[in-house]
Amino acid sequence: MNPPIKLKQSYKSSTRIDAKSSSNNVTSFINSFVAHDTSIKFITGLSKEFSGSAQRMFTVTGTYGTGKSTVALYLSYLLSSDPGVRDLASLKLEQAGVNSLEIQNSFGLEKGWKSISHVCGIEPPAQAILSSISKAVNVEIVNIEKLTDSQCLKQIEFVFNSIDLNSDGLLILIDELGKAFDYQSRYNRDIHFFQDLADIIQKLEYPVILIGFLHQGFAEYYNEESIKKREEWKKVQGRYKDFGYNPSVDESIQLIGDSIDIEKKLQKQLVEDSLDSVRLIATHLSDQNATHSSELKARALREALPMEPMVSALLGPIFKSSSFAQNERSLFGFLNSFERYGFREFIEENYSNNESPTKLYDIENLWNCLEDNYQHLLEASSESKKWNEALNSIDRASSLNSKLQLNITKLVALISVFGQKNTGIHAKRALILDYYELAGFERVNVENALHDLIEARILSPRKQNDSVVIFQGGDLDVQELVLKHVKALNKGVNWLKEYDSKKVYLATAHYHKVGVMRWANARLVNDIKDITPEFVSKTPTSAEPFLTFLLAVDRNMFATLQNLLKETPAYQHICIGFIEDYSRLEEYATELIALKKIEEDDEDLVHDPIAQQNIKKRKAILEHKSAVELESSFEKARWEYCSKQVTQESLPSIASYIADLVYCKSPAVLNELVNRAKPSGSANSAIRKLMRYMLENGDQENLGFEDSSFPPEKGIYLSCIKKHGWHCETDEGFVFPNKWSKESIQKHSHMHELWLDGVNFIKSSDEMITMDKLYERWMKPPFGLTSGLCRLYGLALLKSLEGQIAFYDLDSTKQYIFIPELDEELVTKIYKHPVEAGIRYFEISEIQTHLIDTLAVATIGVNKTDENILGIAKHIVKIVHSLKPWVKKTSGESFINENGVNELSLEARAFRNKVISANDPYKLILEDLPKIFSIDVEEKDASEKLSSSLKKAIQELSTQHETLLAGYKQVILSNLSAEFDDNLKARCTLVDKVAKTPLLKEFAARLGKYVSGNYKFEFVISLATGVPEANWTDKHLRNGLDELRNLCIQFLRIESFGAIKSDNDTKVVSFITKEKDGSLRSYEGFTKFDIEQSGEVQSAIDYVKLSIGNMTKDKQLAALTNILSSIMEETEKEQVSG
Known part of the structure; x- marks a missing residue:
């Protein structure tokens, strides 16, 4: 069974005036053409202009989708040279009440007019128009794209004059003319082309009409130009007569009705059920717009059923707004689309068979369709402000929980947004009351609902038309x-x-x-x-x-x-x-x-x-x-x-x-943990751990990873290092190979190329290079390694070249210092600060073998025939770097023995300083060391002299620390009159117990622990110097000796006072004097018991008594205290425990 309502599809798509058409298409087009007032007005106006004046150049201006292209194509059929087509097109005018014969006579129609159609694009218009005209009349013009505008005009004139016109005239239709204007304006092209074109056509001896179709007024294309340019555009505009083309609301309703094909019985029923509604809207429209009578409007509204009359009245204005770029096509698209809440969905849901009730597509359906499907267009249009105000009003109305109030708000919103500006329709109180009374609501309820909406400031009253509008929440027009x-x-x-x-x-x-x-x-x-x-x-x-x-x-x-x-x-x-x-x-x-x-x-x-x-x-x-x-x-x-x-x-x-x-040489490493520009924190941690394994366990299978566990670093090793040949088993065991096997090269060709590139890069430089330079090279084409892989493969490369490269570390003085071997600190820098880690390659060359052998014996201790300069240099550097910190800094002057027995020689000092600052192993061995020891390498015994001097210097440096310790020990032994035995240990225990001074207590404690074998003597020295061993300097050690002597004196004094509870042979002597200023001065000294019994002492006593015997008592005391103060130490009195 056929559905009772069908929607015509012929209006849905745009018309292309230059498309080829068959006879069936032509017939279908003419039959579906709607001859509304605007189209008739244009055709009749054009005929009168042509017959009544010499004007031959015209423009038709109307917004997008108003049917300009459609009427252009219809005009070409109306003037067609095919009598059948011409008659069919004329019949359409007769049906619309127009005298087609009068129009045909105005155009002098006998044979028909030849039509040339052209659609402009974003391209040079002169060449494009010439191409369309020449093709239409079968005149060949070559290399059109190379012609200038003036040359194109000459060719157009030539073509026009070459035409053997077997017709009444030539009709030239140029659609999308605005694009040609835009092109000329945008690229600063000469607009006079169109003026000159008009002049050529005006001068032709046979009838020619040129019509251009524009989407906006001529002036809009030049309003941004300079005043001079505007005047030029105005001259061009003066050559063209313009027709406006904007269908009215009534014509839109007529188009809606013409697009709906409805079964007659159903149409009759719909008309009967909607008589009052149709009459109401038709009357209201007539009050607003007197162009057509109320009955004509009512007829159009009836033909648009089952579209509710109010919806029919609003659809034209809605799709005429700037929100919809293709007005009529948007309207027909709305009618035919399967959009949610759309008209087609409504038809299929309610009129799928003849038994359906006569339901109308109402305001609520329309609002829901616009909100659901077209909101994005409306919010980007000139109606956006009103649309958003409407959304706000409806949102607030929905909170009132009244369907009537919500429906009223939707109606007023649609009229406020679209109706007033485009049609003059206003949401009058009387219209709202009548409309909803017809919809079945009590009039008093409608009045109350309207009143409540105004009170809630959802709607606002307007006195001028006794109407209401949606509440305006803001003044900004976005x-x-x-x-x-x-x-x-x-x-x-x-x-x-x-x-x-x-x-x-x-x-x-x-x-x-x-x-x-x-x-x-x-x-x-x-x-x-x-x-x-x-x-x-x-x-x-x-x-x-x-x-x-x-x-x-x-x-x-x-x-x-x-x-x-x-x-x-x-x-x-x-x-x-x-x-x-x-x-x-x-x-x-x-x-x-x-x-x-x-x-x-x-x-x-x-x-x-x-x-x-x-x-x-x-x-x-x-x-x-x-x-x-x-x-x-x-x-x-x-x-x-x-x-x-x-x-x-x-x-x-x-x-x-x-x-x-x-990146043609990029190795395939499928490990997302490492192979990325910025590895994660866990990945970085795993990389650092793996690099430590590579440093320490390179000679072990799988770098010593346990078989039973699988930490992330092991996974990286297996997938990035072992799998790609960087660590493998050879005749020498497990190594990072410095020579890849043929099998490995074939299997890991890209990796071997990477390794070889690194080797050649290091070899190519005569100077030291830093690891960041290697990374930069590998990160660029053709390898393109990531930072994580650079660090892993960089360390693997260095491990494979150990023995052939020297390593350098940027120290605190910002100097690169040669270091003997890869260590944990340098590996950390290779990972974290590669710019601070340096390397340099050294080739083994034919040098003085005897010298090398001799130096090897002197430094390493054995004669290794395969030893090279780099190995010897590394060993020498290792010896010096392993010296105690203060030995690497000391000036070498003796501050223990005044006779300078333990003084460091100039050669030893120079040797030490040169090794510490060395950055070139060759220069160190072959130039620096002979120079330090004043040896001519050309002499026969040079190697023996160098070996002897080198041994002596190393011996001096190696014994410096022990000499220092011996000197400090001697100070203690001589000042305490003791040996490092149990007796001194017991004395230390006593002083530690009796003394109250923290420094002295700590001295006694440390010395006792050293004697017991539980403490390093360096800790005793650190107490005297006041700094830890790592920070010792000559100054600290010199001052430390003085402090040590002072501590020994205090040790003896406290030991003497503590003798009350102990047996010892030391006797303390002290006295105190009071000065004029009231201050006390204390003196003390030490002697042994019974020493006064010696003859020498007794003789001295007798001599003193004899010398002062005749003096007064106070003079005797003055003389004796003066003598005692000169030989005793001045000190503060110590408190001692009893």
């Missing part, structure tokens, strides 16, 4: 602001400077092949100044995007890029392309920039939440649209790499193709 900013941006602002056109693509296939994520940047270019010479010439590392896609916005920019790259041969990291048309992206981007500037600059926006919401939504929509369009631009572009066109389709596949070319 669309107006956007247009203002867009206009400003179009005045010479480079939109690409403001718009982020960058995108990133992964070379996916290359990643799956070698395990490295290589990224490519992509961006648009419209200014060659954005492409710096540094950018073009720089070779990126693996940590940077390896490729940049530069997409030129036109052919001229593309040619400029081509020339730039030809001047820079090495540009493996640049791929260039171009697109023909980027206007849509520019439109989206410019509007997006405008919205951002409004947010930044407009202070009133802070106080307008509706405008804020509108801008936020529009930004989201435009960001999505521009991103999609940008992606489409990159995918559709034509790409060129190294002057050759790239045939791969997608950018990721192009990136992979180029990555394979650029």
